[in-house]
Amino acid sequence: MQPELPVSATTENPWQELRRLTPARIALGRAGTSLPTTALLDFQYAHAQARDAVHLPFDHAALSAGLADRGRASLLLHSAAADRDTYLQRPDLGRRLNEASIRHLHDYGQANPGGVDLAVVVADGLSALAVHRHALPFLARMEELANAEGWSLSPVALVAQGRVAVADEVAERLNAKMVVILIGERPGLSSPDSLGLYFTYAPRVGLTDAYRNCISNVRLEGQSYGMAAHRLLYLMREACRRQLSGVNLKDEAQVPCLEATPAGMGNFLLR
């Protein structure tokens, strides 16, 4: 008599093939009607990574050193949000500089009058991880293009606990014609390190998002450094020509969103 084989407690889904059509967590199978252990822990790890990205401290010093290696100066600044807990609950404080940073920029401005075409700002935002991974290689690429076109750039302002709008204050104090801020985007489960770029023409304190253009999802699995830099330079040229940025400045360099399917199959449910 054969010994009875143990029956599996989980049921796999016979449609696992569909996974190549989407990054969504489909065909996970089930234990009873619940998530099987592997799928449960995969999710928990992804969430942990995203949480860790939100709370990872901004490494000013490493970025500053990396910039110095390329002969780029930096300005170390801090928003009015003293710590991460305050930052998360008080977006208004993350949009403004603290007193010490204002003095620092004031002193810099006295020593360097005249202004620049583009102020370059880097802030941790909601993912210091994104900034640590992508800010230096993106800037190297962007500066290469900007220098070739003859734009003048500010030192890189590194703002800890910063939100997007803090760039307006930095740019105003640097007397810049335009500003770009590189900032860590809110981490998703599958994208803890997505970098966002926000561009503004004629930046000044108090502008809303309607005056900004966004280039998002800059990371290895998303938009490349080269493509993002290409788009930014396009926006700079167009903004100067039309003297505006934001909703009225469409990113015509953009590629259409609805692309061909990886499998070239469209909606298989209606075949």
Place this chain on the structure above:
Amino acid sequence: MARFFHSVGGETYRFDSLGEVMAKASPARSGDYLAGVAAASDGERVAAQMTLADIPLAHFLDEALIPYEADEVTRLIIDSHDRPAFAAVSHLTVGGLRDWLLSDQATETSLRALAPGLTPEMAAAVSKLMRVQDLILVAQKIRVVTRFRNTVGLRGRMSTRLQPNHPTDEPSGIAASILDGLLYGNGDAMLGINPATDSVVSLCEMLIMLDGIIQRYEIPTQACVLTHVTSSIEAINRGVPLDLVFQSIAGTEAANASFGVNLQVLQEGYEAGLSLKRGTLGNNLMYFETGQGSALSANAHHGLDQQTCETRAYAVARHFKPFLVNTVVGFIGPEYLYNGKQIIRAGLEDHFCGKLLGLPMGCDVCYTNHAEADQDDMDTLLTLFGVAGINFIMGIPGSDDIMLNYQTTSFHDALYVRQSQGLKPAPEFEAWLQRMGIFTQADGRVRFGDNLPPAFRRALAPLG
């Protein structure tokens, strides 16, 4: 404006308006601190609750929180107030209303009759005096049933919106998530996509695709693409099949303006939807999303607390006899609702207030990665909603929205509620699941079919 005083514990607390009492009586949450309207101490908060408890409901008809002249939502609230319906509780204070709601006098029938007699501010006020168990117990008495191509909101049932989002609106990716969801018994509230792009052309393509799927597989459900109401009107004008008309709404005229809508535009969307006559069982076809903090984030809160603003949005919603209203409770982020505790309470408040005002409430039980919340918090809120009798929740593959980058309830989560509380899908959809051999539900237990349904086997065959 009225001034209110309350003495307790040797201290006298003073509040300079009804709005201030309401804000300071609100259970603590980050958005009210951000707005600078929260109580300065726990003592002041409870004193404000005591003050609020003593205020007659009739006072709410005399003191508008946002002036009648300044705000069309206030005008809607006042002009549509049903005095005869209000008569049942018009002698009560806010505290008296809480007692009445918990008493045997408040039944499914009497609460339905009362709904048009209550203003959003009365509902918000009483909710501030209620504990979580009160919010659940009263909501549980209420049923709001709506119909389009099926029947949602019946006692003993809970529906799900299948949310097959994809970061580039890729049709095959959307179809993969739809099939996954259907095979897990999801989607009776709707197949509802948040599009990544807002181009009208791709919106129309998605609507045609959803309509095709519903027809091909004879699914008793409805479709929605969550785009601006004016885009839906445009799609209808182009002759595209559209079931539910979506719009995000808020509780002040200025906040709605930040969404690019007003009552007139919503009316046009509603009438455009009705003109298609696509509902087979009923004509509820508006789908609204709301959420605490939306008015503040548009700097359009008029110094009110976020829960009161949210409840005012329900006056906008009920004017259009919606199929479903969804409070997207944890999406807005920790500057409005900081952690699991705040999200859970806010979700239950919204569900209670919406139901009390006669709305078919559902909730996007959700959080973002920068909130102090996790899956355990969502399990808690979901379980409480099952008990409270929620009309619908979201359903998404593995809780992970890969387009909007947040976490909401999964296909599996809905099955957990079905198993643990015996809640079934809408009856028409339940019959479809059985007919297709997806699953049956008896005595609460979900029993899946042994094989892939033949119709879907054909769709999958060429993939292998």
